[in-house]
Amino acid sequence: MQLEGLKVAMVALSPVQGGTVIEPLSTSAALAVRGVRQVVNERDVVAVVADDTWASLKGLAALGLRWNDGSRGAVQQATIVAELEAASRRPGAIAGHVGDVAAAMAGAAARIEAVYHQPFLAHATMEPMNCTVHWRPDVCEFWVGTQAPDRAVAKLAALGLKPQQIRLHNQLIGGGFGRRLEVDGIVVAARIARHVDGPVKVLWRREEDIQHDQYRPFYVDRLAAGIDAHGMPVAWLHTIAGSSVTAVYSGEPLKNGVDDDAVDVAADPVYALPNMEVRYVQQEPAGVPTSWWRGVGPTRSVFVVESFIDEVAAAAKQDPVKYRRALLKSPRMRAVLDLAVEKAGWGTPMPARHGRGIALQFAFGSYLAQITEVSVRGDGELRVERIVCAFDCGQAVN
Structure with a gap:
C-alpha cells in the first residue's frame, strides 16, 4: 500500500x-x-x-x-499444564453420552488409559x-x-x-x-x-x-476404554480440558458448559461405541490469549481419537484397519477406508525400519481416510515416505 x-x-x-x-x-x-x-x-x-x-x-x-x-511475569507453562492436568480429572460438562459407561467399564475384561497433551500453536x-x-x-x-x-x-x-x-x-x-x-x-x-x-x-x-499470537489452546485429553474378552470396546470415557475459544471470542458464557469446537469430532466419533461419555472442562490459561486456529476443533480431536483407537486395537492385539472397519457407523467412511487400504497396499511387506499408520476423519460433512508410510533412519530420524488419502466430500457445489 x-x-x-x-x-x-x-x-x-x-x-x-x-x-x-x-x-x-x-x-x-x-x-x-x-x-x-x-x-x-x-x-x-x-x-x-x-x-x-x-x-x-x-x-x-x-x-x-x-x-x-x-503480575503475570511469573507465569510458566509447567504451571498451566499442571492446572490442565488437574482439570482433566474433574467431572466436567457432558458433551456426548451413550449407554452406561460406569457399568460397562466395571464389567470390562481389560481397561486401557491414555493422556494426550497438545501444545499451544501459533498461526x-x-x-x-x-x-x-x-x-x-x-x-x-x-x-x-x-x-x-x-x-x-x-x-x-x-x-x-x-x-x-x-x-x-x-x-x-x-x-x-x-x-x-x-x-x-x-x-x-x-x-x-x-x-x-x-x-x-x-x-x-x-x-x-x-x-503475540492468539494461540490454539493447550489441551489435555484423558481417555479410558474398556474392552471385552474379544478385544472390542464396551466403554469409552473421554475428558477434554482446555480454553474455550468460543467463550473467549464471543465474550459470552458457554451454553451448558460445553465448547462445541473443543469437542468437535470427539463427541460424535465415527465409531459405534455402545457406551460412551465425552466431557469438557473449561480451563483458561493465565496470561496466554487463545483463539481459533486453522481447521479449528477437528485439528486436535481427530489426533486424540485416532491415536487412542490405535492404542485400544494394540491392546486387543488386532490389526488397526480391521479393528476400525468393524466399528464404523457409516458406509461412506467404510468406502474411503477400503479405498485407502487398497491404494496404500496395507498389509503388504515393507522394507526394514518402515511402518504404516492409519487415521480416519469425518468433519465438515466430508469423509477421509489417510495412510502414512514412515521410515526410521539409523540415527532415529523419522521420514515420511508416502501418504495415501481417500476423500469423499459428496457432490461439489460451486
Whole structure:
C-alpha cells in the first residue's frame, strides 16, 4: 500500500500480557537514526515511526527497551499444564453420552488409559501482522486484511471512533488461518496512528507475530476404554480440558458448559461405541490469549481419537484397519477406508525400519481416510515416505 507521505512504524509489544515498558526510553538515540521521525510510547506497546522499514528497525533497536512484566511475569507453562492436568480429572460438562459407561467399564475384561497433551500453536501466517492507518479528526481510514471487519469496528470504539468515522478497505489477508479473525493488530495500529500526522504503515516483526499470537489452546485429553474378552470396546470415557475459544471470542458464557469446537469430532466419533461419555472442562490459561486456529476443533480431536483407537486395537492385539472397519457407523467412511487400504497396499511387506499408520476423519460433512508410510533412519530420524488419502466430500457445489 503506497500513499502520499506514508511512514512506517515497527512495533514492540510487552513480552508478557499486561506488562509495561520501563521508562525513560532512549528516545534521543532512536531519533538520531537517519530517517526516524517519531517515537510513540503507549506503555504496553512502543513504535518507531520512520521513512522506511530499515530506519524504523534500527530506531527500535536503539531504544534499548526493557519491560516490567507485571503480575503475570511469573507465569510458566509447567504451571498451566499442571492446572490442565488437574482439570482433566474433574467431572466436567457432558458433551456426548451413550449407554452406561460406569457399568460397562466395571464389567470390562481389560481397561486401557491414555493422556494426550497438545501444545499451544501459533498461526505462523505467511504475512506477519500489518495495518496501514490514516487517522484524521473526522475520519480514520484502514487498509488491512481482516476476516472480521465488523469486529474491528466494534473494538475500535474503545479508542473513541464511531462506526461512521471508520473507513475500512479490506485487503487480501496474507494467509490468515484464523489469525485475522482477531483484530488486536488493527487496534494496535490505530493506537499508534492517532499520534502520527499522516498515514502510517504499522508492521510487526516475525518475532512479535509469533510471541503475540492468539494461540490454539493447550489441551489435555484423558481417555479410558474398556474392552471385552474379544478385544472390542464396551466403554469409552473421554475428558477434554482446555480454553474455550468460543467463550473467549464471543465474550459470552458457554451454553451448558460445553465448547462445541473443543469437542468437535470427539463427541460424535465415527465409531459405534455402545457406551460412551465425552466431557469438557473449561480451563483458561493465565496470561496466554487463545483463539481459533486453522481447521479449528477437528485439528486436535481427530489426533486424540485416532491415536487412542490405535492404542485400544494394540491392546486387543488386532490389526488397526480391521479393528476400525468393524466399528464404523457409516458406509461412506467404510468406502474411503477400503479405498485407502487398497491404494496404500496395507498389509503388504515393507522394507526394514518402515511402518504404516492409519487415521480416519469425518468433519465438515466430508469423509477421509489417510495412510502414512514412515521410515526410521539409523540415527532415529523419522521420514515420511508416502501418504495415501481417500476423500469423499459428496457432490461439489460451486
